[in-house]
Amino acid sequence: MSAASVDFGLGLRPDHYEEIAANPARVSWFEVLSENYMIAGGKPLYWLDRLRRDYPMAMHGVSLSIGSIDPLDRRYLDELKALADRIEPLWVSDHLCFTGLRGINMHDLFPLPYTEEALAHVADRVMRVQDQLGRRLVLENVSSYVTYVTSELTEWEFIAALAERADCEILLDVNNVYVSAFKHEFDPCASLQAMPPARVRQFHLAGHLNKGTHIIDTHDHPIVSDVWHLYAEAVRLFPGVPTMIERDADIPPYGELLAELDIARDIAARVAGNRAPVAAE
Numbered sequence: 001m002s003a004a005s006v007d008f009g010l011g012l013r014p015d016h017y018e019e020i021a022a023n024p025a026r027v028s029w030f031e032v033l034s035e036n037y038m039i040a041g042g043k044p045l046y047w048l049d050r051l052r053r054d055y056p057m058a059m060h061g062v063s064l065s066i067g068s069i070d071p072l073d074r075r076y077l078d079e080l081k082a083l084a085d086r087i088e089p090l091w092v093s094d095h096l097c098f099t100g101l102r103g104i105n106m107h108d109l110f111p112l113p114y115t116e117e118a119l120a121h122v123a124d125r126v127m128r129v130q131d132q133l134g135r136r137l138v139l140e141n142v143s144s145y146v147t148y149v150t151s152e153l154t155e156w157e158f159i160a161a162l163a164e165r166a167d168c169e170i171l172l173d174v175n176n177v178y179v180s181a182f183k184h185e186f187d188p189c190a191s192l193q194a195m196p197p198a199r200v201r202q203f204h205l206a207g208h209l210n211k212g213t214h215i216i217d218t219h220d221h222p223i224v225s226d227v228w229h230l231y232a233e234a235v236r237l238f239p240g241v242p243t244m245i246e247r248d249a250d251i252p253p254y255g256e257l258l259a260e261l262d263i264a265r266d267i268a269a270r271v272a273g274n275r276a277p278v279a280a281e
């Protein structure tokens, strides 16, 4: 599928099912939260099948726990594969993190220590997951609030090395880069510039809550100006990569997300045309 046919997308949220079906609109694809549809039946699967007829979809998970030292959850992977077989997604993504230990899912995305040992461990697990799914995995950089004294690599060095070693792809969350850069005081542009362009499969954009001394990555606000500026740099570095807006709480009317997506479109078009991205000012 060409990048042009899946350029700007939104997260599929139950609040918008009926409006999406009634108003074929300016969205070329949707991202679905995998775990919400890894079920036997019911209304979510009805809407998934109904809307899949009209839109390509990407799968985005939160429970793979690719960085964990627990064994891979074969049952979870079977269910993930069954969903992929059902909707034939554009790609399947999750996060570069661990979500718990000893079989406990804490429903949080904990960053990894960026060590050679962790890199070898995660690369092996990514390759095994890809073998089971029969497709490449796309992994997202998380927002992090802690670092490890044992880390030997930067986050971006780790991600770039993992993508090459495991032959996987990268979901570059521009908001997460901004949040982590704010917390850990690194240059967000340096992080973007380190990503291997051929591996960047998708962008995420989202809003956060800036408390002045710290940022809480809430995904319940519009995208802030600084993140739009960073997005302009991202589309300059990685032209044509599909963009998607993630709103996970305080879901606004569908039209508000469409308007926010138009800002992304405008920035990408202006960058492509060597014009200043005024919407980001």
Ligand SMILES: [Fe+2]
Pocket: 140, 173, 176, 204, 206, 246
């Ligand atoms: Fe994200």
